């Protein structure tokens with residue numbers, strides 16, 4: 001089915017089911033309980049989880065397969081976002097043109113950046129991509145202000161031309177939608193103490209992610225994907241077998257740029273505004289962390305990594321001192337203060353510290369990322385049996 | 399005119415003249431061995447054929463057109479395949495994939511990004527690769543990673559990667575180095591078979607047993623120059639060759 005082999009199909013269906021059920025899965029704790037803090041099933045965060053999942057899936061096609069480590073992918077995300085917002089200003093608040101154009105524009109920009117950066121490999125390639133992204137970031141703040149809105153960024157305004165849409169009534173705000181369905185439309189289900197939110201924007205983004213994931217699966221399993229893996233192992237040798245590696249790496253670069261553009265367009269579809277900070281180098285670094293944390297070169301790892309980091313950013317960062325005191329109120333006073341003061345540096349604004357420590361732990365103990373951890377858990381026994389029969393078997397990416 | 403014509407090739411590394419006025423003609427369909435002591439310039443000469451090095455002077459002509467200045471993939475696409483002296487394989491990939499890659503390059507050319515067809519559906523390529531692996535006795539290991547193989551297996555994998563392309567000219571740099579005796583003999587038989595199909599071969603080899611079982615013609619290289627070119631039976635007794643090999647105890 002879908003031209004996937006059995007295990008890939010299983011993974012695909014699992015991802016589809018997880019996306020459909022996410023509002024339940026991410027909201028395991030009843031409203032009003034101490035642990036409700038850890039719920040992630042609200043629209044804004046769920047949208048981010050899948051959108052950054054798309055970003056990481058695309059990044060993985062470049063980095064996971066070819067080994068070329070780009071430090072500038074946020075530039076494509078940003079360019080995609082600007083393209084989308086301009087479509088919303090000029091054409092229509094319907095998200096389809098915005099998203100399509102964001103993919104195309106990011107792809108063209110990636111072709112340019114990739115064409116130049118891919119003349120070098122290793123650290124020089126990384127530095128070139130970083131330089132391009134930082135250049136884009138500063139240009140967006142300075143010379144390109146008429147297009148980017150500079151520091152204030154861009155939003156759809158009531159008096160934008162929007163030639164395909166009917167004029168808005170006075171006082172109405174332009175909202176993004178899909179053929180009339182508002183992206184913000186939500187429906188709530190309350191079961192006992194639990195409250196589940198089903199948001200249209202989230203489900204739209206989830207469908208797009210599922211398609212994006214499927215495309216990446218096909219790429220991974222294609223002859224093209226194999227060539228990219230060969231680039232990672234021994235690019236030089238590949239040239240001597242008669243393969244012109246440069247256009248292969250460029251194609252991978254453009255595809256991953258288009259994924260980034262798609263993510264940028266979707267961000268605008270959910271939250272109709274853009275600022276240049278979206279292109280800052282830390283944003284480029286974040287997708288690298290996501291991919292490595294989840295497992296570079298694996299199919300689903302980068303999505304897990306993206307989910308993990310966005311969850312930390314949105315949930316752990318909200319745990320403040322008051323919340324900690326609430327959790328540990330049952331301890332004797334002195335001990336309570338002590339425990340809170342020990343945990344406090346790692347939560348709230350300190351979530352970066354926790355993330356950093358976890359990242360280090362993963363890189364040192366699980367070089368294959370979270371996916372390797374999962375594999376060790378589920379296949380520990382099977383692997384031992386394989387070792388006994390001798391010879392490592394080339395396992396396809398999961 | 400041979401299929402490969404080398405004229406007045408010189409190559410210098412700093413103060414070292416690695417190749418000095420090399421003239422060589424490889425006849426179409428022949429199995430031509432190049433021998434010589436360590437550091438004689440044999441690998442350097444091959445590097446000049448495949449675009450890894452550009453000679454300082456001189457010309458290398460294959461099938462009537464110059465190879466000088468062509469990129470490695472262009473030279474391969476023209477029909478020249480090289481088997482490397484130190485195995486240069488795709489370590490993380492399976493043996494089967496290692497051999498499928500050159501098969502794809504041969505069928506599809508230097509760039510054809512087929513992203514939508516599953517690799518598993520590529521029957522024809524897979525069969526070619528399996529056949530090449532079987533010819534070097536690695537068929538049963540085809541799903542193992544290349545990195546996990548012994549040095550001898552890697553050498554045979556290298557060979558399979560070259561054979562699968564059925565090139566016009568196959569360049570082999572010490573194809574049996576690091577192999578066990580039995581594998582060496584199997585390789586000799588295999589190369590004889592390949593040669594019988596009409597593929598031109600240039601073999602660099604230290605193992606004289608291999609050289610004299612295979613070669614139809616032998617060129618002896620010493621300090622960057624060809625000193626003798628002759629039929630195998632005349633090489634053994636040639637005093638110049640004995641001298642080049644410092645007394646030639648092992649000839």
Ligand SMILES: Nc1ncnc2c1ncn2[C@@H]1O[C@H](COP(=O)(O)OP(=O)(O)OP(=O)(O)O)[C@@H](O)[C@H]1O
Nearest residue numbers: 411414416434435436437438439440441442443483
């Ligand atoms: N890239 C290079 N830079 C500098 N010197 C080199 C380079 N490649 C080869 N040489 C030198 O050129 C000479 C010829 O080397 P080459 O590898 O061609 O010898 P060879 O005949 O293949 O020897 P072997 O039998 O050991 O493989 C050697 O002295 C070597 O050190």
Ligand SMILES: [Mg+2]
Nearest residue numbers: 440441442483
């Ligand atoms: Mg050599």
